[in-house]
Amino acid sequence: MGNENLRASDADREKYVARLRLAMDEGRLNLPEFDERVQQVYTARTYGELEPLLSDLPAQRLSPHAERSPGSRVPTWVLIMWTPWVFVNLLCVVIWLATGMGYFWPFWVEVPWGLALCIPTAIGLITNRR
Numbered sequence: 001m002g003n004e005n006l007r008a009s010d011a012d013r014e015k016y017v018a019r020l021r022l023a024m025d026e027g028r029l030n031l032p033e034f035d036e037r038v039q040q041v042y043t044a045r046t047y048g049e050l051e052p053l054l055s056d057l058p059a060q061r062l063s064p065h066a067e068r069s070p071g072s073r074v075p076t077w078v079l080i081m082w083t084p085w086v087f088v089n090l091l092c093v094v095i096w097l098a099t100g101m102g103y104f105w106p107f108w109v110e111v112p113w114g115l116a117l118c119i120p121t122a123i124g125l126i127t128n129r130r
Contacts, residue, residue, distance in 0.1 A: 004048030016041045016050055023057050075128065078121055085113055 017038055024034040037053050044050045092106035 006047050013041050
């Protein structure tokens with residue numbers, strides 16, 4: 001048979017809501033359908049009551065970026081934002097070294113740009129934690 005008579009946990013219900021939210025974001029469900037199904041998810045007691053709520057939706061496909069090792073918690077967008085900063089500043093330091101290491105002018109490239117990147121990075125990381 002199956003798990004249809006097993007009781008679902010709150011964590012299981014949250015997974016179903018996440019799948020429904022993804023379906024709504026993709027345009028497969030409209031807002032009233034999403035709302036109705038979410039209400040049914042939270043009133044469901046068993047897996048048998050939960051399964052029909054996703055039965056008309058395609059299976060969730062994970063993108064290659066979604067399957068990351070537990071140690072890699074840095075989102076891709078953070079890497080994309082900070083990579084130019086790293087390479088430009090390395091280039092500035094190399095130029096500074098090659099020109100006699102006088103006044104450390106790369107500071108004026110590193111610090112303002114780095115501070116400007118810190119703001120959207122912090123906001124993005126804080127708002128993406130759920």
